[in-house]
Amino acid sequence: MPAPTGVGTEELRRANLRAILQTVHTHGPTTRAVLTKQLGLNRSTIGALTGELQSLGLVTEQTAVVGGRGRPSHLVVPSEGNVVVAVDVGVDRIAVALVGLGGEVLDRRTRGHQRGEHDVAHVVESVAQMIEETLAQSRHHRCLGVGVAVPGAVRAADGLVRFAPNLGWVEEPFTAMLAARLDRPVATANDANLGVLAEHIRGAAMGYSEVAYLSASVGIGGGFLIDGRPLTGARGYAGEVGHMQVDSHGMICRCGSVGCWEMKVGENVLLMRAGRLSGGGPTAVAEVIAAAQSGEARAAEAVDHVADWCGVGIRAIVNLFNPEVVVLGGCLAQVWRAAETRVNIAIQRGQLISPRNETLIRSAQLGDDSPLIGAAELAFGPVLDHPQAVPQAV
Numbered sequence: 001m002p003a004p005t006g007v008g009t010e011e012l013r014r015a016n017l018r019a020i021l022q023t024v025h026t027h028g029p030t031t032r033a034v035l036t037k038q039l040g041l042n043r044s045t046i047g048a049l050t051g052e053l054q055s056l057g058l059v060t061e062q063t064a065v066v067g068g069r070g071r072p073s074h075l076v077v078p079s080e081g082n083v084v085v086a087v088d089v090g091v092d093r094i095a096v097a098l099v100g101l102g103g104e105v106l107d108r109r110t111r112g113h114q115r116g117e118h119d120v121a122h123v124v125e126s127v128a129q130m131i132e133e134t135l136a137q138s139r140h141h142r143c144l145g146v147g148v149a150v151p152g153a154v155r156a157a158d159g160l161v162r163f164a165p166n167l168g169w170v171e172e173p174f175t176a177m178l179a180a181r182l183d184r185p186v187a188t189a190n191d192a193n194l195g196v197l198a199e200h201i202r203g204a205a206m207g208y209s210e211v212a213y214l215s216a217s218v219g220i221g222g223g224f225l226i227d228g229r230p231l232t233g234a235r236g237y238a239g240e241v242g243h244m245q246v247d248s249h250g251m252i253c254r255c256g257s258v259g260c261w262e263m264k265v266g267e268n269v270l271l272m273r274a275g276r277l278s279g280g281g282p283t284a285v286a287e288v289i290a291a292a293q294s295g296e297a298r299a300a301e302a303v304d305h306v307a308d309w310c311g312v313g314i315r316a317i318v319n320l321f322n323p324e325v326v327v328l329g330g331c332l333a334q335v336w337r338a339a340e341t342r343v344n345i346a347i348q349r350g351q352l353i354s355p356r357n358e359t360l361i362r363s364a365q366l367g368d369d370s371p372l373i374g375a376a377e378l379a380f381g382p383v384l385d386h387p388q389a390v391p392q393a394v
């Protein structure tokens with residue numbers, strides 16, 4: 001690949017360091033020979049670049065005989081000492097993971113919210129304690145950042161949570177509060193926007209550039225890749241598919257509108273329709289689906305009802321975005337697996353503009369961890385973008 005004209009040597013060097021680090025982070029250990037070919041550089045330049053990443057403590061090199069023949073090649077491996085903390089603030093629980101450069105989850109813990117603990121100060125304190133516990137287990141690691149997924153609209157500029165109806169948050173400076181409590185930088189983004197990122201890098205949307213990720217728990221989140229890039233909107237609030245109106249005669253939503261999609265589809269909608277108590281999460285949803293499959297009429301009616309409305313929402317999204325792949329997470333994935341035919345009938349009601357057989361629909365490969373893994377990628381972002389700026393202190 002010839003050097004683009006007008007690009008300074010230092011800028012080019014940074015771009016090459018970035019390309020190498022992103023390759024080993026995303027695809028795992030990679031030989032210098034493959035990197036040489038991929039970047040179109042000569043072997044001594046690649047050697048100098050991997051040497052610099054090694055001195056920054058980001059990669060190590062191992063000698064390996066690749067393919068069992070020929071001379072040994074240097075294998076460039078993400079250095080084990082680098083981690084980030086990923087956090088997923090759900091409506092029912094908080095999950096915190098320690099994730100290594102290269103994407104391996106090294107430690108994962110969850111804690112339910114106490115009753116009434118959606119108060120932002122309580123959530124900040126719970127998250128901070130869990131992060132401190134996690135980091136205390138990993139003293140020999142260098143923490144490169146903290147990334148957080150929240151189920152709400154997050155202002156891209158400063159992580160202010162503008163609106164998270166299922167947490168009851170409006171204009172909450174959650175990110176600034178957590179950063180002050182931890183005395184470290186924190187990056188926060190919408191959970192579905194992180195979910196689509198994770199599924200694209202490591203899951204069901206690998207290799208696709210037009211992706212819709214739809215995930216339901218209590219509410220529904222939507223994250224989109226358009227031409228391989230995240231759809232953010234003007235301020236970062238795009239993709240609020242849960243509040244798309246699907247029934248003008250429907251119930252009043254937490255957002256104040258009427259008949260939003262998440263009032264038709266979601267864990268609690270399914271549970272209450274099946275005559276169960278709300279709040280049981282994915283386990284209770286699985287129980288209703290099992291009851292439906294073993295012939296319980298009320299459970300079966302609830303699954304059918306939710307499956308029909310899943311199809312109504314997916315149909316609108318397929319028509320709007322013409323995605324190559326729709327990745328379903330949470331309750332949407334559970335209902336899809338249980339009632340695929342019924343969901344498909346609702347998607348194909350009337351003429352679908354982009355033919356159904358040209359749109360893949362899949363369950364999230366990372367399961368309920370997509371937003372958590374996406375939060376780790378968010379935290380790795382600054383180092384992957386500018387490896388030379390990696391903090392040297394823990």
Ligand SMILES: [Zn+2]
Pocket residue numbers: 242243244253254255256257260
């Ligand atoms: Zn709404």
